[in-house]
Amino acid sequence: MKTQHISQIARKPLLSFAPVETAPRGDVLVLVFLRGAADVLNMVVPHGEDEYYKLRPALSIPRPDDSKSKKEERTVDLDGFFGLHPILSPLLPIWQEGHLGLVHACGAHDDSHSHFKAQELMERGVDNEGGSASGWLGRHLATLNTGNPSPMRAIALGELPQRSLYGSVPVSSLRSIEDFKLRGNETAVLQMQAALGALYSGKDPLSGLGRETLRILDTLEKIAPSSDERVYPDSSFGRGLREIASIIKAEVGLEVAAIDLDGWDTHFAQGVQTGLMPRLMNDLAEGLAAFHEEMLDHADRLTLVVMTEFGRRAYENASLGTDHGHGGMMMLIGGNLNTRGVFGQWPGLKPHQLYGPGDLAVTTDYRDILGEICAKRLNNPALDNIFPDYAVKMQNLFL
Amino acid sequence: MKPSRRDFLKLVGVVASSAALSSCAPVYENLARLDENPRFDIEGVSAQDFALVNRLTFGAGAADLTRVAEIGIQAWFAEQLEYESVSDDSCNIRLRQFKTLGLSANDLFDISDKIFDDQDRHTVPNELRQATLMRQTYSRRQFYERMVEFWSDHFNISTEKGDCFYLKTVDDREVIRPHALGFFSDLLWASSHSPAMLFYLDNQSNLKDAPNENYAREVMELHSLGVDGGYSQQDVMELARCLTGWTMKEHFWRGDFHFDEDVHDFAPKKVLGKEISASGLDEAERVIRDLGLHPSTAHFLGTKLCRRFIADEPPAVLVNLVADTFIATNGDIRAVMQTLLKEGIPHIQPKFKRPADFIISALRLLDARTDGGAALHKYLGRMGQPYFTWPTPDGYPDTSTPWMSNLMPRWQFAAALAQNKIKGTKIDVEYLLELSGAKEIESFTKWMSALLLGAPLSENECKKMADALRSAGTGDEISTARVIIAGLLASPAFQWR
Numbered sequence: 001m002k003t004q005h006i007s008q009i010a011r012k013p014l015l016s017f018a019p020v021e022t023a024p025r026g027d028v029l030v031l032v033f034l035r036g037a038a039d040v041l042n043m044v045v046p047h048g049e050d051e052y053y054k055l056r057p058a059l060s061i062p063r064p065d066d067s068k069s070k071k072e073e074r075t076v077d078l079d080g081f082f083g084l085h086p087i088l089s090p091l092l093p094i095w096q097e098g099h100l101g102l103v104h105a106c107g108a109h110d111d112s113h114s115h116f117k118a119q120e121l122m123e124r125g126v127d128n129e130g131g132s133a134s135g136w137l138g139r140h141l142a143t144l145n146t147g148n149p150s151p152m153r154a155i156a157l158g159e160l161p162q163r164s165l166y167g168s169v170p171v172s173s174l175r176s177i178e179d180f181k182l183r184g185n186e187t188a189v190l191q192m193q194a195a196l197g198a199l200y201s202g203k204d205p206l207s208g209l210g211r212e213t214l215r216i217l218d219t220l221e222k223i224a225p226s227s228d229e230r231v232y233p234d235s236s237f238g239r240g241l242r243e244i245a246s247i248i249k250a251e252v253g254l255e256v257a258a259i260d261l262d263g264w265d266t267h268f269a270q271g272v273q274t275g276l277m278p279r280l281m282n283d284l285a286e287g288l289a290a291f292h293e294e295m296l297d298h299a300d301r302l303t304l305v306v307m308t309e310f311g312r313r314a315y316e317n318a319s320l321g322t323d324h325g326h327g328g329m330m331m332l333i334g335g336n337l338n339t340r341g342v343f344g345q346w347p348g349l350k351p352h353q354l355y356g357p358g359d360l361a362v363t364t365d366y367r368d369i370l371g372e373i374c375a376k377r378l379n380n381p382a383l384d385n386i387f388p389d390y391a392v393k394m395q396n397l398f399l
Numbered sequence: 400m401k402p403s404r405r406d407f408l409k410l411v412g413v414v415a416s417s418a419a420l421s422s423c424a425p426v427y428e429n430l431a432r433l434d435e436n437p438r439f440d441i442e443g444v445s446a447q448d449f450a451l452v453n454r455l456t457f458g459a460g461a462a463d464l465t466r467v468a469e470i471g472i473q474a475w476f477a478e479q480l481e482y483e484s485v486s487d488d489s490c491n492i493r494l495r496q497f498k499t500l501g502l503s504a505n506d507l508f509d510i511s512d513k514i515f516d517d518q519d520r521h522t523v524p525n526e527l528r529q530a531t532l533m534r535q536t537y538s539r540r541q542f543y544e545r546m547v548e549f550w551s552d553h554f555n556i557s558t559e560k561g562d563c564f565y566l567k568t569v570d571d572r573e574v575i576r577p578h579a580l581g582f583f584s585d586l587l588w589a590s591s592h593s594p595a596m597l598f599y600l601d602n603q604s605n606l607k608d609a610p611n612e613n614y615a616r617e618v619m620e621l622h623s624l625g626v627d628g629g630y631s632q633q634d635v636m637e638l639a640r641c642l643t644g645w646t647m648k649e650h651f652w653r654g655d656f657h658f659d660e661d662v663h664d665f666a667p668k669k670v671l672g673k674e675i676s677a678s679g680l681d682e683a684e685r686v687i688r689d690l691g692l693h694p695s696t697a698h699f700l701g702t703k704l705c706r707r708f709i710a711d712e713p714p715a716v717l718v719n720l721v722a723d724t725f726i727a728t729n730g731d732i733r734a735v736m737q738t739l740l741k742e743g744i745p746h747i748q749p750k751f752k753r754p755a756d757f758i759i760s761a762l763r764l765l766d767a768r769t770d771g772g773a774a775l776h777k778y779l780g781r782m783g784q785p786y787f788t789w790p791t792p793d794g795y796p797d798t799s800t801p802w803m804s805n806l807m808p809r810w811q812f813a814a815a816l817a818q819n820k821i822k823g824t825k826i827d828v829e830y831l832l833e834l835s836g837a838k839e840i841e842s843f844t845k846w847m848s849a850l851l852l853g854a855p856l857s858e859n860e861c862k863k864m865a866d867a868l869r870s871a872g873t874g875d876e877i878s879t880a881r882v883i884i885a886g887l888l889a890s891p892a893f894q895w896r
Contacts, residue, residue, distance in 0.1 A: 188874060195886030
């Protein structure tokens with residue numbers, strides 16, 4: 001097996017020597033990473049598949065027409081075969097608008113079952129530990145010149161940039177817009193800004209960049225705390241999405257934003273209608289719904305992707321949880337989808353259809369989706385560089 | 400080989416005259432004025448000395464300047480080159496807390512293994528990061544630490560890639576630090592036998608029948624000859640075959656270098672025009688010995704060193720002189736650096752501080768106390784230079800452009816440092832204010848700008864700053880002093896070295 005991997009390794013082009021394409025900015029890309037491997041079978045439920053109910057006697061989500069369970073606990077049907085976990089029903093309006101695409105059995109071919117390795121490889125956009133250590137988004141940013149000098153071209157919500165953004169300087173990482181502010185008592189902050197204005201008044205390029213930074217600082221300061229009715233969940237994810245929305249609306253040159261939602265490693269008592277995983281799903285769905293509603297006017301230049309490193313075992317374990325699996329699922333939200341739908345070839349859950357120790361198989365490589373987004377929505381044709389040694393197969397999900 | 404006193408006098412004159420070359424670096428513009436405005440109470444330190452010390456260290460701190468005043472810039476540099484003779488006890492005592500620095504790869508791996516859970520991939524590399532920052536801040540061997548930094552970039556390894564998270568500690572200790580001011584061929588040799596490097600560039604997957612060219616290419620393209628250094632794709636493939644089986648032990652002495660004969664390709668090879676007869680480990684070693692002494696290597700390294708210490712775009716005439724010394728001395732890094740300085744000063748151009756330069760120069764010039772810990776590394780990360788995590792093998796960028804647009808975290812650091820809001824790091828603003836003897840905003844600005852920039856801002860600039868501060872409100876003396884310090888640290892001038 002080792003040799004097979006190695007034969008796939010070819011020369012990885014060095015980021016620094018990669019040709020840079022020039023193109024106008026495309027959509028703003030918001031990348032949501034569900035860390036810990038989300039149990040996608042309980043999110044986009046294959047209720048038309050009998051095997052699902054056999055494999056999960058305790059953890060399955062009731063069929064949409066299951067009269068033995070409460071209506072609000074049943075799967076919300078989407079297309080007669082797949083449906084959403086009821087807690088994800090805040091996403092229904094997005095589905096109804098045609099702005100939601102779900103790619104099932106989507107993921108990477110790595111079968112290490114290791115969070116660390118799978119996340120690393122996926123964020124680097126590679127198949128094995130060899131090759132460039134930079135991230136796919138970092139390579140996207142480095143190979144596309146959009147003529148955008150903004151320090152907010154790429155932002156990472158959190159303490160440090162996500163691995164996918166590595167290899168691109170600068171990426172601003174912030175927990176919130178507050179992180180793009182100067183701190184201290186009011187007088188000190190005002191004095192500091194005044195001093196910066198005086199110090200950065202020259203004609204040299206650095207002074208120009210300083211004034212651009214001051215302008216963004218000023219713009220962000222004027223963003224009134226969102227006082228409208230849309231309620232983001234009171235969580236770091238909800239607050240992060242709200243910050244991203246504000247930054248997009250402030251028009252400060254944002255092209256890429258990355259944000260994480262942690263905690264999906266549900267080996268033990270993951271919960272069906274309440275508990276660990278439903279809380280996370282609620283955070284996710286409420287956050288995405290609020291974001292989508294707030295950004296409706298911007299939907300035609302916005303693409304949001306939700307991904308996870310892999311899915312979980314098709315059968316439940318003895319602790320009312322699920323173990324590490326293989327195939328995952330990607331959610332796509334935006335006004336530039338060709339059509340709504342649950343996409344991807346469904347591999348099935350019968351014993352001979354499962355992969356490895358009993359996992360959902362992968363039928364769509366995650367790079368087919370991300371590659372299509374880079375090419376069609378971000379105007380970057382350099383897919384060979386963004387995903388070295390992988391030939392992206394367009395799925396024609398996007399305009 | 401040592402530069403004569405006359406050479407240094409020559410330097411001094413030229414620095415002053417090259418000062419007008421850049422409009423964006425008041426450090427140099429203002430050099431000529433410094434002699435009339437002595438900073439601190441250090442007699443005998445000229446503006447030129449300040450600029451030179453700033454370029455060769457992580458910031459011209461009071462201790463360096465005092466030493467320069469004592470023995471003169473020429474003797475100071477000679478002393479810095481013979482770094483082994485500079486006592487570094489106070490720095491070493493600070494480093495005692497980092498227990499992992501001296502451990503073997505196998506032990507580092509063991510203590511990181513939580514057996515039933517995942518690995519602790521943080522403790523070991525975080526200690527290396529913290530220790531590195533402490534050395535750069537506190538070591539009296541400042542020029543040596545600069546060279547360590549240079550080679551850590553040149554032989555870049557990211558702790559984010561697989562086993563490198565613990566192997567890099569060994570690479571730092573046994574490859575970079577022993578040879579940073581030694582002979583380049585020894586350094587290249589050590590690096591090629593470093594499991595961290597071999598793993599980082601995939602050589603553990605370089606096997607007979609399934610060669611992986613990654614390390615073979617980078618050792619020529621990035622570590623020695625340079626991309627235009629005269630090797631061909633065929634040379635890469637042949638060297639890759641020489642390097643088959645270069646890997647590390649996985650058991651008992653995990654992380655030690657290991658040559659695995661079973662996966663080595665014993666067929667004859669030809670690299671850079673030389674026939675390589677089958678001799679196992681020795682095949683690639685012969686090539687690496689040649690690479691370390693090659694004229695293209697001299698030229699490539701000359702370019703990179705001049706870029707680091709002289710200018711983003713160093714002139715070919717200087718690079719040629721430096722390369723000549725490299726060739727004449729078989730790659731003696733000390734001799735190379737002597738030539739570089741002796742000949743390079745006239746060509747000095749402002750360099751934009753990378754995040755580490757910025758942070759550490761602020762700490763050193765303000766005589767801060769710091770634990771070098773997580774809070775500072777968070778700032779380094781937000782500025783784009785978290786230690787030992789640059790993903791690609793070319794090392795953190797060494798020119799201005801990639802760093803220039805990310806000013807906000809620098810401003811925030813400046814404000815936080817001045818207000819003592821950084822955990823584990825402290826400056827004494829009261830003492831600085833007292834030392835300055837300043838009574839109003841203008842005079843403190845003037846004094847502080849001389850301390851931080853090597854020359855005071857002009858009367859006009861001080862007034863402009865004072866007006867801006869007064870128009871924004873009035874605070875008490877200390878908090879105004881803090882804003883002045885923050886503003887000067889955040890200023891365009893302080894972003895250059």
